[in-house]
Structures are given as structure tokens and as C-alpha cells.
Amino acid sequence: MTREQYILATQQNSLPRTEHPQFYPVGIYGWRKRCLYFFVLLLLVTMIVNLAMTIWILKVMNFTVDGMGNLRVTKKGIRLEGISEFLLPLYVKEIHSRKDSPLVLQSDRNVTVNARNHMGQLTGQLTVGADAVEAQCKRFEVRASDSGRVLFSADEDEIVIGADRLKVTGTEGAVFGHSVETPHIRAEPSQDLKLESPTRSLVMEAPRGVQVNAAAGDLKATCRKELHLQSTEGEIFLNADTIRLGNLPVGSFSSSSSSSSSSSSSPSSSAPRQTIYELCACPNGKLYLSPAGAGSTCQFSSNICLWS
16 A cells, blocks of 8 residues: 555545434333333232232131131141031041030931941941931940940840840830740839730740739739640649639539439529539539539539530
8 A cells, every 4th residue: 555545544534424323222112111011010910919819818718827717737636616518538537526515427418437447348337317327237236335334236146235124115015026035024113014916826935934923913814715724744733812713604413313404404492592512523624513412413413514
């Protein structure tokens, strides 16, 4: 480069520029800035509403350090106060109520309590329904609260009633389909005891005897047909001040000729009235009365035995 060229180049750079410089702004302007402010304001409103709703939920649900609402978390477990509803299964080990209030389990249909073994098999079930209470288990027991004595127990083999007294208040009494084994049957004071079989026979058996005792009243046995008193090896002993046999047939007695006449013969008006009779027995065991005489008159009234 020559000297002249260098001078010319230097003079051109030193000359003032007549054009205005262009400036480029930095930032967001226009509609973008307005949209950004709108979204920031919307976010702020949403945060305020969310915070207010959170505070309201905490206030309504009664959230505390120990729990929420009626639910309290203690060292011994979870405590619920008031009415609680469970929409899903609840798995707990024990359920206790307060000492001064009962425990109430309520359902619109029924309440079912299940017990399972370690394999998950159902071993016991208690269902409280609208019509009945059902228990399905191997053995069902009812115990006294003070002594723990078994009052009632039932299994597949037997039913045991351990109460001191079994009281049946039904108007029809107690109905037993099979045999009944008991050492004592007693009615209430001033009440009658009645053992009845409407369509079949009533049998009372005991290896050492059956005793029927009426200490302050009468003992009455009534039947439609025959009354049999049978002793296979012993005797029938009637011990009383007075033994009466009513409605016995009366045979006739005639000391004259041949045989005895029928029981319908009437004595003459001049004959004295017969007031003493003799008790006679037929070979088949039937008893009848015969007018007493100087000797036995039973053989003269054999017509009673013939027509019996």
C-alpha cells in the first residue's frame, strides 16, 4: 500500500457518520407481556383459593396433632368417638367401647361376624338379621358374667342347660320330640304340673323306681279305658286310712235253690235293706260286690264273672 492510499483510508474512517445507529430492545413487550401478567395473576388467585380451601378442610375435618375428626391416634391404637361408617372391610385385632357407653354395630341389612383360622378357612360365623340370629360353629356356649359357669351350650351331639332352674313360660308348655332325662320336674308355686301327650302314650321309666308325690293334695289318675297297676316281682301296696272302690258291680245272692239270679232282681219290701257287702274277685281279676251273709257269698254271684 502506498502512502496516498493509507492517508485516504485513514481520512475515511475519521469522517463523522451521518446515519443514525439502530437499537434492538431486550425483554417481552406487547401482547406477550400482557399474557404473562394475566397468567401470573391467575396463578396467584389459584394459590390463594387453594390455601383457603386447605384451611377450610383442616377446620371442617378437625385435623389435630393426634388425628382428624372423631379419629384419635393413641399409644394403644385408634380411638373413634361418635358414629362411624366403614364402606370397605375393616381389619382389626380387638374392638372395645368406652367404659361408660355400649358398643353398637348397626347395618341396614344384617351384621355378620366371621372367625377364620390361620389358613383363612371359616371356623365360626354369627349373623344378626332382621328375622333371626344365626350362629354357625362347632360349639356354642353362654356363660355367666360373674362366675364363668356354662349356662347353655350346644354342639352336634347334645344341648346342655346349666342353669339352676329352667323356666318355660309358653302357654303350650315345652314340646319334646324324643326322650327327656331329668332328675326332677317341678311346677311354679301355686301352679299345676301337667305332663301331656295329645296323640301318643306318656311313658316314665327309671331303673330305681318312679315316685309321684302330692304332699298337700290329692293324686288323681284318670283314663278312658283300663288302668293297669302291674308289679312283675313285687307287690302293690295301698297304704291309706280309707280305700274306696266306686262303681263296682253288685252281684245277687239267694240262699235257696239252685243258682244265682241276675243283678237286676229286687228284694221284697219287707226284707231289710242291704248295707254290708263282700268284695269278691273273679279269676280274670275283676272285682265286684256281693251281699254279705253268714258265710262267703262270692260263689253265688258268679254271673258277674261270666259276663265280664
